Amino acid sequence: MTVRLTFLGAFIVAAMLLSSVDRAWSGPVEVMQGTEIFTPPPDSEIPAGPFGDLVRKGEKIFTQTGRFARKYVGAENKMTCESCHLDRGRKPYSAPLWGAYVMYPRYRSKNHMVNKLDERIQGCFRFSMNGTAPPVTSDTVKALIAYSFWMSRGAPVGVRLKGQGLVKLPPPARTPSLFRGKKVYAARCALCHGAHGQGRTSHGGQVFPPVWGNGSYNKGAGLYKIAKLAGFIKMNMPLSKGDSLTDQESWDVAAYIDSQPRPADPRKLARR
Amino acid sequence: MLKKVLSGIALSVLIAGSAAPSAGAVTLMAWGKHIAKEGNGTPGSTACMECHRLNGGGMPSIGAPRIAGQPRRYIAREIREVQAGKRYGPVMSGVVQNLSKRDIQAVALYYSRVHAPKLRDVGKPDPSLVSKGRRIATRGLWAKNIPACVQCHGPGGYGVPPLFPYIAGQNRTYLLRQLMAYAFLKRQDDPQGLMRGIARRLTPEERKAVAEYFSSLQPPDRDVP
Numbered sequence: 001m002t003v004r005l006t007f008l009g010a011f012i013v014a015a016m017l018l019s020s021v022d023r024a025w026s027g028p029v030e031v032m033q034g035t036e037i038f039t040p041p042p043d044s045e046i047p048a049g050p051f052g053d054l055v056r057k058g059e060k061i062f063t064q065t066g067r068f069a070r071k072y073v074g075a076e077n078k079m080t081c082e083s084c085h086l087d088r089g090r091k092p093y094s095a096p097l098w099g100a101y102v103m104y105p106r107y108r109s110k111n112h113m114v115n116k117l118d119e120r121i122q123g124c125f126r127f128s129m130n131g132t133a134p135p136v137t138s139d140t141v142k143a144l145i146a147y148s149f150w151m152s153r154g155a156p157v158g159v160r161l162k163g164q165g166l167v168k169l170p171p172p173a174r175t176p177s178l179f180r181g182k183k184v185y186a187a188r189c190a191l192c193h194g195a196h197g198q199g200r201t202s203h204g205g206q207v208f209p210p211v212w213g214n215g216s217y218n219k220g221a222g223l224y225k226i227a228k229l230a231g232f233i234k235m236n237m238p239l240s241k242g243d244s245l246t247d248q249e250s251w252d253v254a255a256y257i258d259s260q261p262r263p264a265d266p267r268k269l270a271r272r
Numbered sequence: 273m274l275k276k277v278l279s280g281i282a283l284s285v286l287i288a289g290s291a292a293p294s295a296g297a298v299t300l301m302a303w304g305k306h307i308a309k310e311g312n313g314t315p316g317s318t319a320c321m322e323c324h325r326l327n328g329g330g331m332p333s334i335g336a337p338r339i340a341g342q343p344r345r346y347i348a349r350e351i352r353e354v355q356a357g358k359r360y361g362p363v364m365s366g367v368v369q370n371l372s373k374r375d376i377q378a379v380a381l382y383y384s385r386v387h388a389p390k391l392r393d394v395g396k397p398d399p400s401l402v403s404k405g406r407r408i409a410t411r412g413l414w415a416k417n418i419p420a421c422v423q424c425h426g427p428g429g430y431g432v433p434p435l436f437p438y439i440a441g442q443n444r445t446y447l448l449r450q451l452m453a454y455a456f457l458k459r460q461d462d463p464q465g466l467m468r469g470i471a472r473r474l475t476p477e478e479r480k481a482v483a484e485y486f487s488s489l490q491p492p493d494r495d496v497p
Contacts (some may be wrong), residue, residue: 043411087414191435192424201434202426202490237282239419240470 010109037163038086040090040098040151051146058147062089063128064185066206069140074130075262078206078215080198081144084223086211086236089151091161093235093242099164101152127221130263157266172251176226181256184249188238197260214259220265223258230254299375307375314370320379323363329388335445340388340410348380353461360459390441390491394408397444398489401477406483408478416473421482425464430492435463441491447483455479468478 046052061068065080065135073079082088089097104117118141122133134140155161186195189211193199197212210216223229234250235242245253298306308326311317323331328340339347351368353359362486371379409429412420422429424436431438439447453459454471462468 085469088418091414120402189462192432200433200436202430205427207426207432209422238421238464238466240466241464242417 054146055150058143072134076214077130083209098152099146101148128217132216176251176255181252184253218263304378327388328386332443337446343433345385359461360453360457401481405481417451439486440489444483444487451479
């Protein structure tokens with residue numbers, strides 16, 4: 001009995017501590033990795049040897065895509081995998097790799113077939129990176145699969161994990177407005193992504209990704225869908241201040257960004 | 273090079289011609305250097321070089337930041353924010369009060385163009401803090417929604433102009449003091465409160481570690497626009 005009471009006491013104290021910490025973080029609990037959300041294994045546990053090497057290679061491709069997977073990235077594209085999959089593919093609600101890995105193979109309406117993860121990764125290169133699909137047997141795909149596999153170690157397979165994918169916002173109360181979106185963009189986004197959506201560089205290297213224009217994702221990419229972009233922005237932007245825009249602001253600014261010029265959808269070019 | 277020599281000659285001619293050049297008479301760059309060296313001539317004005325040195329290297333022992341090669345817009349903005357009382361700066365608030373708009377443009381231009389070697393901090397760096405700081409700087413602490421420092425301050429902490437300053441090679445006293453000022457004092461000039469949120473979520477040891485790490489690096493040596 002006393003043991004139970006002590007437990008209960010400890011639990012209450014822990015709960016109080018946690019809630020005060022949450023408040024001090026001044027962010028919502030859902031965007032953080034906690035007990036409810038799957039935590040991928042730490043880097044320190046990547047094993048030595050060939051498998052670990054492949055995982056580490058995958059991470060390099062992931063964070064410096066233009067450098068380590070040059071030939072599959074569009075000539076002018078300035079994105080990396082990490083541009084959208086934050087925290088090296090680990091952050092909940094920014095399409096984390098651990099959430100994706102366990103959901104493949106799966107049916108996708110985008111191409112009306114059951115996709116394997118390697119086919120999904122090819123899509124990323126073709127659309128978000130505005131480049132060409134690396135062959136499934138290429139070192140690029142092998143390394144990225146290994147990296148995703150490693151990151152989902154211990155996650156249940158075939159389950160929609162909390163924090164997987166992007167958040168699905170309820171339909172906007174008012175039709176998304178480019179006019180309002182432009183104002184939100186200027187106030188909250190331009191600091192990092194630039195007034196013309198060009199992103200920002202440091203000593204010649206891209207730091208903040210371009211959100212429209214030739215360096216950005218093309219019109220075939222998932223984020224060219226306003227609902228997806230709004231969900232991404234809502235939970236992740238501005239960096240470190242996720243969930244600080246209202247749903248409406250997220251819809252508006254997503255509509256504004258996706259109304260700007262960007263490379264064409266390669267599927268439509270091919271048909272011509 | 274020739275241009276530099278010529279402007280150097282022009283400047284010395286100007287200075288020789290009148291002991292205290294007036295703001296309107298010289299180029300912005302020369303006027304900036306003059307303020308840095310001797311102040312702007314108003315009563316009680318202080319020369320920037322008293323703490324930041326003429327080459328912008330700063331003064332690690334008192335935590336005066338190195339400002340050589342910081343983006344021009346960033347320097348100008350920070351001076352204005354101190355004037356407006358939005359940036360906590362117990363020393364600077366007195367110093368910058370009598371700087372005019374043109375004075376600010378001039379010193380910002382001058383210090384954005386000068387070069388200074390990295391100056392040593394007082395005392396040796398703590399290797400365990402440096403490695404802990406490196407992790408935070410390059411990986412972030414996402415469990416607390418803290419991105420890697422380099423995601424905004426650029427690879428290696430070299431800065432992302434115009435508003436993200438370089439922090440590589442900055443002195444550790446200054447860096448720690450700013451993190452504290454963001455977390456607890458009235459430094460409120462950060463766009464959208466980004467740094468305030470991050471600095472608050474860092475533990476005291478993490479703040480120290482990050483300061484230790486970036487102060488252990490070399491500052492960028494190339495010009496930043």
